[in-house]
Amino acid sequence: MKILSPCALGATLYMPATRVDLLDVVFRGKLPELRSLVVCLEDAVAAIDVETALSNLHVLLSAINDRGGRPADGPLLFVRPRDSGMAAVLNDWPLMKHVDGFVVPKLTLRNLGAWEQAVTNPELFLMPTLETADVFNPVAMVELGQALKANLNHRIIALRIGGNDLMGGLGLRRNPATTLYSTPMGYVIPMLAGVMGSQGFALTAPVFEQLATPNLLSEELELDIAHGLVGKTAIHPSQISIIQDMLRVSLEDLNSAKLILSDIAPAVFKHNDVMCEPATHFKWAVKILERAEWHGVRQPDAVHGDAPIRLAEVAR
Known part of the structure; x- marks a missing residue:
């Protein structure tokens, strides 16, 4: 199995699987600076559009196959299934050889077993997303980290912090004038950096949902990097260069x-x-x-x- 550095992720852009321009992004016709792409079948796709999204994903992978595979200088490619049942179906697609792995939504200790049974293809890496109420409990995070290391450690590139879902669970939304660290995430992110980081996991930073304040995004990135986070979810292409510039040493x-x-x-x-x-x-x-x-x-x-x-x- 190949090795992927979590630093290779850079800015990670999520795109709905219903988009018709995914192939252009994969082959750098669009967004040539992008380092990692997630084709999303979960929150970004309405229930009524799931079959269309799955069909579009199959078309994308078939087109990649027809071109002889992804370009060596293209972005890493991940798929975010809706749940472990969908992941089990995708796991068996031969065309998944053109995908680096799955982003696992809403992973908990309770559903970890179902995901382990669903994703049996050893060539698929995993990026679990921490975005449920369990994340606020450091004991639960210690237990989850131990379980991940026991069975899946070699396949996990990084753990993704789902800031919007965590804030939503509290009935909150970030203040557009402050960073996420001025919210309860100011407790969660350092806690995860300590609990999961001490177990050897890399973590990526939550999305910054404000497009009109790039300076505040840079300020938040400074705090992300100070906490050891290795990448950040981008909500819009305009954020890609800002994120990746800030990750320079x-x-x-x-x-x-x-x-x-x-x-x-x-x-x-x-x-x-x-x-x-x-x-x-x-x-x-x-x-x-x-x-x-x-x-x-x-x-x-x-x-x-x-x-x-x-x-x-x-x-x-």
């Missing part, structure tokens, strides 16, 4: 990470007036290099929209 962090990972690094040393301790900062440094590989390095004088230096490209 600063040159100062890159240099610090390289020094920490050096074979000749002392036990404790000072760099740019900051104390570095390789034994403590090792994991941070590894993650910084991985982010730099996928998203590039933000130059000191760079402005928004400048092309990043991507280490993966330099290496080639």
Whole structure:
């Protein structure tokens, strides 16, 4: 089974399976900067349109097959089934060989077994979404994390935090003038970062639903990154470049990470007036290099929209 880095996700755009332009996105005719695409059969599709959406998905995968597969430089492709029953059907489609995996909606410890039985194809990765009332309970999250590690750990790229569903469960909607961290998600996100992050899971950040305040999106992304989140759901194509620009690594962090990972690094040393301790900062440094590989390095004088230096490209 291939390995996918959670940093490869970048901005993840959800598109209803009823859309007719999905093939253009897969083959970079549209949104060439997009890193990951989710074809949604769940919340984005009305019950009356499910059969049409399934048919459209089959048409999409058939077209990909006719072209000899997805392009190597195209976005990662995921499908979000409506439930485990639909996932079991899709799991057996031969054309699913052109899909990287499933986004699992509303995963809980109670329905985990049904999903394990439904998705038996070992080539399909999973991105469970944490968006039910259980998520507010850290004990439930510890138990869910342990269950995921026991049976599915090698197939999980990242856990997605479903901020809108979690807020909706509280009867709330974010204030358009503040970040999500000024809501009860200011408790949930750090808790998940600690509980699930300590078990080795990467997490992605909830969607930012305001389109008129890109500066506030950037502010929220700074907090996402400070909590160790590796990507963010995009609600509109205009957010893609903002998200992926913010995920770039600063040159100062890159240099610090390289020094920490050096074979000749002392036990404790000072760099740019900051104390570095390789034994403590090792994991941070590894993650910084991985982010730099996928998203590039933000130059000191760079402005928004400048092309990043991507280490993966330099290496080639």
